[in-house]
Amino acid sequence: MSDHQLSELAQQLRVDSVRAAAAAGSGHPTSSMSAAELAAVLFARHFRYDFERPDHPGNDRFVLSKGHASPLMYSVYKAAGAITDEELLTFRELGSRLEGHPTPQRLPWVETATGSLGQGLPVGVGIALSGKRLDRTGYRVWVLCGDSELAEGSIWEAAEQAGFEDLDNLTAIVDVNRLGQRGETRHGHDLDAYARRFRAFGWHVVEVGDGHDVDAVDRAYGEALSTAGQPTVILARTLKGKGVAATEDKEGLHGKPLKDADEAIEELGGIRDLRIEVHRPDEAQEPRPASAGHLQLPRFELGEEAATRDAFGQALAALGSARGDVVALDGEVGDSTRAEYFAKEHPERFFEAYIAEQQMVANAVGLASRGWVPYASTFAAFLTRAHDFVRMAAVSGAGLNLVGSHAGVAIGQDGPSQMGLEDLAMLRSVHGSTVLYPCDANQTAKLVATMADLDGIRYLRTSRGKNKVIYGPDEEFPVGGAKVLRSSDSDRITLVAAGVTLHEALAAADALEGEGIRARVIDLYSVKPVDRDTLREAAEQTGCLLTVEDHHEEGGLGDAVLDAFTDGRPVPRLVRLAVRTMPGSASPEEQLHAAGIDAGSIAAAARLLVEHAVAP
Structure with a gap:
């Protein structure tokens, strides 16, 4: 395609972006118009992709980090013949594949959901890591960013990791159009301000003074392709709303369809129907290593003392030996989470994210998009930093295994900054998530293996201290199940716990039995989905439920139990014990x-509940 044809293609992308937004009555056409030449040159001359085989292992990968510019992406799809003009004009309609911000749930050519700005480049780094260290099929990762999102700290976590890892298969394209949602961006059109920052992180920088000059853009892409040992960023000065006098470089037009779309289309030269032949990738084979053999999980003896974090590390290493598609990531606390066990046995499949939890989760999303099964671990408290990445991973439909260690006040003297007390609520709130909280080593090992074959976001909560092993190594723990550890026909109350507090509940039940109060004890290791049937049966037979959790009362185990009684049936007498004060340092x-969740506190609360239940 000649330079003139490329310019015409860019105008077509602008026109189609305007048309799509006009048909929808909403959208971001001006943000799409600024990057038209950047997209036209990339897809017509440099991008290698088979739209009929989006899972082709040799395909280049494109991530639209500025996801609001989706009309531009969909216009490219039309030019490539992947969608029709009729479908283009269903943009943002109910049931349309062409959502306001693109997701892989709807379109097979989308690598990851974007729209929460600052996430596309981090996930692109994860995809590039997969290509560089695992896939090795020669594909490149191209990420189109907006200049506004370069204010996000996650962008610079990604930039530093890409530079550190020498990801020369990664190119970031920054559409520096100067205008954000409410006015000028922090650095406006100062390309050098961005260049200095990227160079500081070890990137090769190409500045394009006119991002609407197709020849200059073409040369920039060629330079990126020829750069070895460094990721490349192309900083292109563009104009928002380019090509239409009423919108070009004008403030106040972000996220709005053009007022007179027909006039704008005429000014842009009218509707076109140019087609581009995107270069096909070279033949390549999916580089999936074969399973090494039968899974041999660690086995712990009944009565021995073991920490669930230790069991996690050993089980993950064993899973890595049995399955070649399992990878592990950690946020520089692998000696505490025990992810280091996997790192020592399978260093080629271990990814250190350092203290950059957002990038750790983004790496996991990128790896999952390439077919790997990631386990990402850090302290439960620090996963809160990455919540938006977890949320967007769910929007993407990504399969991630997250592991939070050092949960709750039970970690002791380190104090509240290190205590995960919100993690169950955070992960329960994620769409389609699974939340697991084991109480002993054998249960942990089994759940680690089970997680690998689940869908969506899976969370495992582990503990720092050692507890007695109460389950045999051959016990099974289905997701959505629970274990009834104490039960009789004369039970007067049910104690529901998980993890650390399960052991406290058992001790409380023993104390209560000595006083003539029989207590049923349920291990609710599956916090989401919850075992409604077991909880309802216990409520019917004992009349009273007492939940106890090493977590804040909002959104955790107690609320999960309440979910079992949202079908209109009477709610049993219920008391919830949880961490309600701000802890300090103590054993x-x-x-x-101090939190009121030890065996003595549980027994005291149970006595009061039983007394009120039988009071006249």
């Missing part, structure tokens, strides 16, 4: 007592 035993 684990002192912490549990």
Whole structure:
């Protein structure tokens, strides 16, 4: 395609972006118009992709980090023959594949959901890591960013990791159009301001003074392709709303269809129907290593003391030996989470994210998009930093295994900054998530293996301290299940717990039995989905439920139990014990007592509940 044809193609992309937004009555055409030449040159001359085989292992990968510019992406799809003009004009309609911000749930050519700005480049780094270290089929990753999102800290977590890892298969294209949603961006059209920052992180920088000059853009892409040992960023000065006098470089037009779309289309030269032949990738084979053999999980003896975090590390290493598609990531706390066990046995499949939890989750999303099964671990408290990445991973339909260690006040003297007390609520709120909280080593090992074959976001909560092993190594723990550990026909109350507090509940039940109060004890290791049938049966037979959790009362295990009674049936007498004060530094035993979730506190609350239940 000649330079003149490329310019015409860019105008077509502008026209189609305007048309799509006009048909929808909403959207971001001006943000699409600024990047038209950047997209036209990329897809017509440099991008290698088979739209009929989006899973082709040799395909280049394109990530639209500025996801609001989706009309531009969909216009490219039309030019490539992947969608029709009729479908283009269903933009943002109910049931349309062409959503306001693109997602892989709807379109097979979309690598990851974007729209929460600052996430496309981090996920692109994860895809590039997969290509560089695991896939090795020669594909490149191209990420189109907006200049506004370069204010996000996650962009610079990604930039630093890409530079550190020498990801020369990654090219970031920054559409520096100067205008954000409410006015000028922090650096406006100062390309050098961005260049200095990227160079500081080890990137090769190409500045394009006129991002609407197809020849200059073409040369920039060629330079990126020829750069070895460094990721490349192309900083292109563009104009928002380019090509239409009423919108070009004008403030106040972000996220709005053009007022007179027909006039704008005429000014842009009218509707065109140019087609581009996107270069096909070279033949390549999916580089999936074969499974090494039968899974041999660690086995722990009944009664021995073991920490669930230790069991996680050993089980993950074993899973890595049995399955070549399992990868592990950690946020520089692998000696605490025990992810280091996997790192020592399978260093080629271990990814260190350092203290950059957002990038750790983004790496996992990128790896999952390439077919790997990631386990990403850090302290439960620090996963809160990456919540938006977890949320967007769910929007993408990504399959991630997240592991939060050092949960709750039971970690002891480190104090509240290190205590994950919100993690169950955070992960339960994620669409389609699974939340698991094991109480002993054998249960942990089994759940680690189970997680690998689940869908969506899976979360495993592990504990720092050691507890007695109460389950045999051959016990099974189905997701959505629960274990009834104490039960009789004369039970007067049910204690529901998980993890650390399960052991406290068992001790409380023993104390209560000595006083003539029989207590049923349920191990609710599957916090989401919850075992409604077991909870309802216990409520019917005992009349009273007492939940106890090493977590804030909002959104955790207690709320999960309440979910079992949202079908209109009577709610049983229910007391919820949880961490309601701000903890300080103390021993684990002192912490549990101060929070009112130790065995003595559980027994005291149970006595009161039973007394009220039988009071006249």
